[in-house]
Amino acid sequence: MRDFWTIFKQSFLTKAKTKSFVITTLIVVAGIFLMANIATIITKIQDAGVFGGGPEKDTIYVVEENGQLLDPLQQQLNASESGITLKATTKTVDELEQQITDEKIASFLVLELDETETIQATYTSENANAFEQPMKVREALQTVQTNIKANSLELSADEVVQLFSPIQFEQDAVSASSKSEEELSQARGLVYVLIFVIYFAVFYYSNMIATEVATEKSSRVMEIIISSVSPVKHMFAKIAGVGTLGLLQIALFGVAGFIALKTSSSDLTTGVFSFFGFSNVSISTMIFAVLFFLLGYFLYATLAALLGSLVSRTEDVQQLLLPMTFLIIIASFIAFSGLGNPEASYVQIASYFPFFTPLVMFLRVGMLDLPIWEPILGIGILLVSIFILGWFGSRVYRGGVLMYGASQSLKDIKKAMDLGRK
């Protein structure tokens, strides 16, 4: 057991002390803080006028012959807190277009009330990408139009309200496991982020394992190590060491993210954060995320160690890892596509296939109210697979680390096992 801890500590510390690891971690932490405060930073920069001011975006110039629509529209825009100011102008359309091109004004509006008392409006801005402002103007104009029509029909204000009273529409689902649409979209953001984290972490750290093993083999230090301790012990101590490092790194990012969000001025309930459902982090989802990361990591890291033990040169690692890479990419495809429809039958089936379980079962657990036996069954299958792969991997590993030569195909697994049988 002491050997185990010696190897564990060695693989943990040497990796943790590498420059690349420290720098990557710092960059990501810095990135998290930057992301959390990006809105504030951009506002600050705009306030400072770094972008040279430009035309006043919230002012719309209005061309109208008799000026009867300007005031009601402005009232309506104020009422909806749009922050848009209208300014009447007597300039011609051509002149205004030239001013937009010269970046003196941002947009203008041509208003006209035709004989049927219908509003004809044309909104002009530099390009057609403007989306929010014309929509607000259009909504305000629609209300103005409604009032004009109501007036001409001699309807009272109450009658207008009745006419436009909204219906009550709610979506309900029969399936016991499904969450309400509101819950679903709240869960989606968090699950999306966590699936990505699990996917990335499992991929990154199992790659690290394979490279480590191949490096030790190519530098031939492996031969000394396995003459001191059993290859199986060496393999699992290494996997555990790097896994702990991974967990620590992710925890570090988590804490950094938490502090960044708490200290940033951004409100978690609005904007991008509400989309990710961060205002409503479910504890069970987080626990499942850690659990599935660990299980997924152990499964893939064992496979990676097995494959890494077959190559003699570090350059060949990626090639041999290709099948594993495909597996995890397919799993992520299923998981990401399942975000939109977590109850699809292919998602359900895939969640029990051990190589997909860490991502796909996590998706289902996060998105749906699954009966508890489903994730437990998935975890059970995963555990059994880890043990089988661990047993199989240690056989291959034992022989693989002794094999040198141009070995770089999966056929070598059999050769390694023959050698590993001793």
Added chain:
Amino acid sequence: MTLQIEQVTKKFGDFSAVKDLSMTVKQGSMYGFLGANGAGKTTTFRMILGLLDPTEGTITWNGQPISYANSTHIGYLPEERGLYPKMKVEDQLVYLGQLRGMKKNDAKISAHNWLERFEVPHYANKKVEELSKGNQQKIQVIASVIHKPSLIILDEPFSGLDPVNVEMLKKAIMDIQKDGATIVFSSHRMDHVEELCEQLCIMHHGEAIVRGSLREVKRGFGRQNVRLKADFDLSFLSQIEGVDSFKPSIEGGVFQISEERTAHELLRTALTKGEIRYFAIEEPSLQDIFIEKVGKEHA
């Protein structure tokens, strides 16, 4: 504390890497392994270390099979140099020492003593990749003996070292042996084996074609050279029974004989003819034996 190899055969599929190998290495002795590349030396070493199991036969150390339970008593220097290139020398030695069951502090002290002994204490904080090949080899040797093993297996310990360092290493190996360790080593350099080993074996295609003490091996080679110098023609002596061949030279000639008594017969007969200025029975060198036994098949 004897290393006992009994009728060991190792097969990889249909290929036999080692065939019916038996040998005994007594405690405190030094055993030399000779053989061309691919002769089965490394496979034998791996079996001794317990990395591979023999297909047939048994290997025991001190009466017990070698496993990870007693790996702390064994030191190993692999043929290909194996160290972490990016790790500092001291950290590396301490780590490898710990894996051989040492306490961290003991490993540190031992590492420093050894670095001192090999006159490289200033490398303790250097990365292995920064050292020259010869110095890396010294570190490699330290890694194999740092934990005071009682059985040391050295696969080509002298390769890549300059003559000064070879002498330093030879002396260190002999000191370790004097402390009671049993040492098995392989080399391509016959002179090293002749100088260091009481016992040796020559492997060829997985078989020990020659084995025993240096004396036995030389005797067992079955041929000796008799060098005679005289002022008269010696060619008539080649008629004597037991003389395999005769090579005349300016001063006399060399007779190759199979049995020692032929040498005495040669001397007696020659003396009847006249005065003999020089008479010597020369042992074949290990080099001769190796080339004779192994080289012929190569040619």
